[in-house]
Amino acid sequence: MRDVSFGSYYPAKSFVHNMDARAKILISIAFIVAVFLVRSFHFLGFAACAFFVVLSAVTARIPFFKVIKSIRTILFFIVLSAVLQVLFNKNGTPLWEGGFITDIGLINAGFIVARITLVVTGASLLTFTTTPVELADGIESLLTPLKLIKLPVHEFALIMSIALRFIPTLIDETDRIIKAQKARGADFESGNIFKRLKALIPVLIPLLISSFRRADELADAMDARCYAGSKNRTKYKKMKLSYRDIIGFIVIAGLITGVVFLNKFYIVLAVGV
Amino acid sequence: MRITVEHLSYRYGEKDKNLTVPALCDVSLEINEGDFFGIIGKTGSGKSTFVQHINGLIKVQKDSGKVTVADFDLTDKKCDYKALRSRIGMVFQYPEYQLFAETVKEDVGFGLKNFRPDIKEDEAERLVKEAVELCGLNYDAIKDVSPFDLSGGQKRRVAIAGVIVSKPEVLVLDEPAAGLDPKGKEEFLQLLVKFHKTFAKTIIIVSHDMDLIAEYCNRAAVFKGGRITAVGTPKEIFSDYENVIDCGLQLPVTAAVVKTLKEKGVNIDCDFTVNSFVAAVKRFKDGGNL
Numbered sequence: 001m002r003d004v005s006f007g008s009y010y011p012a013k014s015f016v017h018n019m020d021a022r023a024k025i026l027i028s029i030a031f032i033v034a035v036f037l038v039r040s041f042h043f044l045g046f047a048a049c050a051f052f053v054v055l056s057a058v059t060a061r062i063p064f065f066k067v068i069k070s071i072r073t074i075l076f077f078i079v080l081s082a083v084l085q086v087l088f089n090k091n092g093t094p095l096w097e098g099g100f101i102t103d104i105g106l107i108n109a110g111f112i113v114a115r116i117t118l119v120v121t122g123a124s125l126l127t128f129t130t131t132p133v134e135l136a137d138g139i140e141s142l143l144t145p146l147k148l149i150k151l152p153v154h155e156f157a158l159i160m161s162i163a164l165r166f167i168p169t170l171i172d173e174t175d176r177i178i179k180a181q182k183a184r185g186a187d188f189e190s191g192n193i194f195k196r197l198k199a200l201i202p203v204l205i206p207l208l209i210s211s212f213r214r215a216d217e218l219a220d221a222m223d224a225r226c227y228a229g230s231k232n233r234t235k236y237k238k239m240k241l242s243y244r245d246i247i248g249f250i251v252i253a254g255l256i257t258g259v260v261f262l263n264k265f266y267i268v269l270a271v272g273v
Numbered sequence: 274m275r276i277t278v279e280h281l282s283y284r285y286g287e288k289d290k291n292l293t294v295p296a297l298c299d300v301s302l303e304i305n306e307g308d309f310f311g312i313i314g315k316t317g318s319g320k321s322t323f324v325q326h327i328n329g330l331i332k333v334q335k336d337s338g339k340v341t342v343a344d345f346d347l348t349d350k351k352c353d354y355k356a357l358r359s360r361i362g363m364v365f366q367y368p369e370y371q372l373f374a375e376t377v378k379e380d381v382g383f384g385l386k387n388f389r390p391d392i393k394e395d396e397a398e399r400l401v402k403e404a405v406e407l408c409g410l411n412y413d414a415i416k417d418v419s420p421f422d423l424s425g426g427q428k429r430r431v432a433i434a435g436v437i438v439s440k441p442e443v444l445v446l447d448e449p450a451a452g453l454d455p456k457g458k459e460e461f462l463q464l465l466v467k468f469h470k471t472f473a474k475t476i477i478i479v480s481h482d483m484d485l486i487a488e489y490c491n492r493a494a495v496f497k498g499g500r501i502t503a504v505g506t507p508k509e510i511f512s513d514y515e516n517v518i519d520c521g522l523q524l525p526v527t528a529a530v531v532k533t534l535k536e537k538g539v540n541i542d543c544d545f546t547v548n549s550f551v552a553a554v555k556r557f558k559d560g561g562n563l
Contacts, residue, residue, distance in 0.1 A: 179330045180371040183363035184435060185355055185387030202383065205373035209421065 010128040015244060016060035017129045021138030023245035028126045030252045035118045037259050045259045046114045052255050053121050060129045070124035071117055078116050085109035136161040141239060154229060166214070170207065177206050274343040274360065274442050274475060276304040276327060281338035283322055283331065283499075296322040298499040300338070304477060304492075306442075309469060311486035311507070312479045314496030315521035320479045323496065324445050327477070328361040329354045342443075359388035362441030362473070366448040368432035372420040380420050381405055381435045388439050404438040405431070407471075408464065426457055437468060444473040448480060462489060487511060487525035487545040495520050508544040 016024070031052065038045030057067050071078070085108045092104025130138070140157030147153050178188065181202045188199050283297040297319045304310050314320050325331040326340050326347070333340055333348050340347040345357045365371070374380035381401045385392060405412040408430040415423065420431050437444065446465070450458045462485065469476050480486060486493050487507045495503040495510060497520040503510050511517060511528040518524075524532060527550040531541050543553035 176365065177371055179325070180363075180365045180368070181383075182330060183328060183358055183361075183365075184371075184384035185358055185439075186383075187355070187387065202371075202373045206371055210370055 008127065009131050010062050010066060012061045012129075014059060014061040014129070016056060016125070018242075019129075019244045019248055020239055020241050021130050021134040022141050022239060023241060023248055024126055024130055025135070025138050025142060027248050027252045028123060030256060031122045032119055034252070034256045034259050035115055035122070037256065037263070038115075039263050042263055043110075043114070045262045046118065048255060048258045048262065049118050049122075050114075052251070053118060053125065055251075056122075056125050060125060062125070062128050066128065067121050067124060070128075071120055074116070074120060078113055081112050081116070082109040085112055132164040133161055136164065137235070137237070137239065152229075154233070162218070166211075169214070170211070173210055174203065174207055177203050275306055275341075276302075276443070276475070277339075277341045278302045278323075278326070279339040279341075281323075281326065281333065281340060283319075283326070283334055283337060295499050300499070300501055302494055302501060302504065304475060306474050308475050308477075308492050309490050310475070310477045311490035311493030312477060312496065313481070313483065313486055313493060313520075313522060315481070318496040318520070319499040320496050321447055322499075324363075324447060324477060324479055327443070327445060328358050328363055330363070355388065359384075359439050360441055361443040361445060362436040362439070364433055364436050364444070364446040364449055366451055367429075368436070368449075369425065369428035372428060372432055372435075375419060376417050377405065377420050377423075377431050378416040381431060381438050384435055385438045400438055400440075401434075404434040407437065407467070408434040409460070410434070426453075429453075429461075433464075437473070440472040442473065443475045443477065444468060445477045446479065449478065450480070450482060450485065458485075465489070481522075483511070483517075483523055483525040483528075487527060488547060495522070497521070506544070507546075511545050 031049070034052075035046075035049050038049065053067070054064075057064060086101055086105050089102055089105030089108055092102035092107075095101050095103060095106075127135070136157045139160065140153055143151075143153045143156070178186075182188070186199060186202055188196065191199070279301050281297055281300045282295055284295050300319070300323060312320050312324065322331060326333060327342060329347055329352065342357060342361065345352055347357075372380055374383060378398070378401055381404055382397055385397055385400060402412045402416075405415070410427060410430050415427070415431075420428060423431060444465075449465075450461055453461060465476060465478075466489070478485075478490065490507055492505065493507055493510055494501050495516065502520055503513060503516050507525075511524055514524065514528075514532055523529075525545055527543065527545045527547060531543065531545070531550070534541055539557075541550075541553045541557055543549040
């Protein structure tokens with residue numbers, strides 16, 4: 001249970017770590033847009049995006065294997081979608097006489113793998129370089145305009161930071177309950193899927209109950225310290241845009257322009273051929 | 274069931290060997306059948322990690338020593354953990370947090386049905402009833418009540434009934450008296466004594482409470498930084514004041530008084546239980562030296 005890494009922050013001192021959380025969130029969104037802008041068959045665009053990921057990882061001083069590892073959790077999903085593309089794509093010419101695997105199927109599979117891998121590694125860089133608290137603050141700040149239509153933005157952000165804060169606690173708690181039930185002979189490792197799901201009930205119910213208890217206690221503790229939401233609330237850490245963020249915006253703007261240009265360029269090239 | 278631990282080491286997070294501190298380091302210990310064994314040490318000294326090895330909740334790591342319980346070899350991959358766990362009951366800190374079923378009867382019977390899947394219904398109910406009553410609760414009054422509707426003290430008793438229902442020969446308790454008031458604690462310890470006299474031949478208790486250890490245990494081991502610094506009777510352990518203090522622990526009240534008296538030149542010999550202390554003081558007084 002302990003090796004579950006969720007949004008794992010990688011502490012380091014770097015250019016990217018020092019960037020404003022809001023800028024990083026916006027850049028990440030722009031990066032995902034860039035990845036999705038790359039049109040089918042235009043692998044040069046992916047190369048540009050991959051270069052951006054490598055560049056960010058290097059400037060963030062994050063070991064490369066960490067970035068690669070972030071794909072691990074969804075590796076199954078990536079492989080599955082690639083295999084489905086290869087097996088069931090009916091377009092294009094078969095690779096051999098009467099075969100069901102086509103060239104377009106293979107290209108599409110590669111396309112999907114590249115797209116998912118880039119989006120996940122890019123997003124993981126955001127969580128590697130930004131603490132959960134900074135993230136929540138950043139999202140709150142970015143959503144501030146929604147206050148105009150009376151959305152409780154501050155409360156949303158608070159809910160998010162509390163949820164993030166309690167993930168490690170819940171993991172510990174789960175670990176403990178699993179052990180306690182194992183000591184009473186509970187078996188989580190054998191039987192078919194239904195049996196295993198049923199075996200989880202003795203873990204989930206105590207977990208749910210203790211979450212409610214914790215929520216109550218936390219609410220009381222906040223009340224006791226006169227917490228009253230966003231009104232007139234100041235922040236200990238003020239967010240400020242700096243030259244780093246400007247550089248980040250320039251680079252990502254460059255990437256998007258490049259991708260769009262490569263999309264067009266390739267067509268010209270294809271027509272030229 | 275005799276428990277033998279030889280040269281046991283354990284590290285959390287095996288992968289980065291350089292980053293982790295060992296939780297256990299070359300620990301060897303024997304616990305005999307019939308022992309009321311105390312395991313003491315400050316937070317993070319490896320006590321919990323140690324006891325969780327005994328019923329295989331934590332598996333012995335590769336080349337990190339050997340744990341044998343009766344004829345179960347826990348380093349053997351084919352070790353039958355279910356059979357082992359049916360004979361070793363484990364009560365965790367705040368056991369009431371593991372309750373989950375709709376009724377007390379169901380919750381207490383959970384372990385029983387896991388260990389003996391083909392047990393007959395009336396036999397199961399008889400054993401559940403016995404366990405609940407052994408824990409000092411009125412079975413007929415609460416058997417169909419949701420465990421979550423009970424009071425805190427009752428919940429804990431139900432949770433403990435759920436552990437002892439399979440009559441384990443070894444009962445391991447991790448800080449069992451945490452969060453109980455003095456009266457509740459006393460009652461609880463009497464319960465343990467009762468278990469010890471009937472089915473649980475060996476009791477292993479992890480605690481910070483030195484008075485409890487001095488009063489109830491016949492043997493104890495002191496943990497510090499993943500190593501054992503002393504093993505013996507409470508008398509032997511608490512007579513070595515320096516080691517106890519060095520391990521970040523306090524002396525039991527009796528031992529502290531004996532120590533202070535000794536510094537003032539008055540020697541009292543007792544084994545640090547309240548009764549023996551009072552008897553020793555009386556003997557001393559009758560000797561007319563006070």
